[in-house]
Amino acid sequence: MSSILLVTSSPRGSESLSNAIATELAEKFAGETGTLVRRDLVETQLDHVDGAFTTAIRKPADARTAEEAASVATSDALVAELMAADTIVIGTGLINFNIYSSLKSWIDHIARAGLTFSYTENGPVGLAKGKKAYLVLAAGGIYSSGPGAPMNHAEPYLKTVLGFLGIELVETVYVEGVAYGPEAAEKAVASAKAKVEELARAA
Numbered sequence: 001m002s003s004i005l006l007v008t009s010s011p012r013g014s015e016s017l018s019n020a021i022a023t024e025l026a027e028k029f030a031g032e033t034g035t036l037v038r039r040d041l042v043e044t045q046l047d048h049v050d051g052a053f054t055t056a057i058r059k060p061a062d063a064r065t066a067e068e069a070a071s072v073a074t075s076d077a078l079v080a081e082l083m084a085a086d087t088i089v090i091g092t093g094l095i096n097f098n099i100y101s102s103l104k105s106w107i108d109h110i111a112r113a114g115l116t117f118s119y120t121e122n123g124p125v126g127l128a129k130g131k132k133a134y135l136v137l138a139a140g141g142i143y144s145s146g147p148g149a150p151m152n153h154a155e156p157y158l159k160t161v162l163g164f165l166g167i168e169l170v171e172t173v174y175v176e177g178v179a180y181g182p183e184a185a186e187k188a189v190a191s192a193k194a195k196v197e198e199l200a201r202a203a
């Protein structure tokens, strides 16, 4: 039975294109028999990494102060949620050439030495192996190819950090060019929905 984790990050609620398409993809992957855990990073407001957190993650759990233990409790829960999933669907807008900061905070909470990656004599090793990720990326302009591609820091960044954890970013579904007028936006959504169907059929 498949276990899907849907991570959405847009604050635009029902107006959000990445929320809508990522939800559609995750629901199709889960089907009738799979489990679907929804982690909406606007509902769950994560703290920025702070001093207590950076100290706590370098100590064994039983050596942490009460403040340090509290600072990693949410991170521990998010790591457990990630490790329980086979497939992760991540939705974000392209925001100033990168991802929503809510999603960046999630990454900072789930990338944990000893839990999701480990340093070995041969360099870092991902501990979240065997999981597949899909990204839904909504953007005003065009970034999947052409002159905008070098300014797309969202997809390469997520691919790097997920790969570091041992997770393969299988595919990115673009909902792009949505700022070029209502017709372009409609076309972008139709093309993303067609891609969702294709990925769901292939799964």
Ligand SMILES: Cc1cc2nc3c(=O)[nH]c(=O)nc-3n(C[C@H](O)[C@H](O)[C@H](O)COP(=O)(O)O)c2cc1C
Pocket (backbone or CB within 6 Å): 010, 011, 012, 015, 016, 017, 018, 019, 092, 093, 094, 095, 096, 097, 098, 138, 139, 140, 141, 142, 178
């Ligand atoms: C603060 C902000 C920054 C943005 N930066 C970019 C950008 O760098 N490039 C771009 O093409 N679109 C940019 N956009 C447009 C969004 O990518 C677009 O509205 C997208 O649909 C947002 O995703 P969402 O619909 O899931 O919220 C920006 C939008 C906002 C609100």
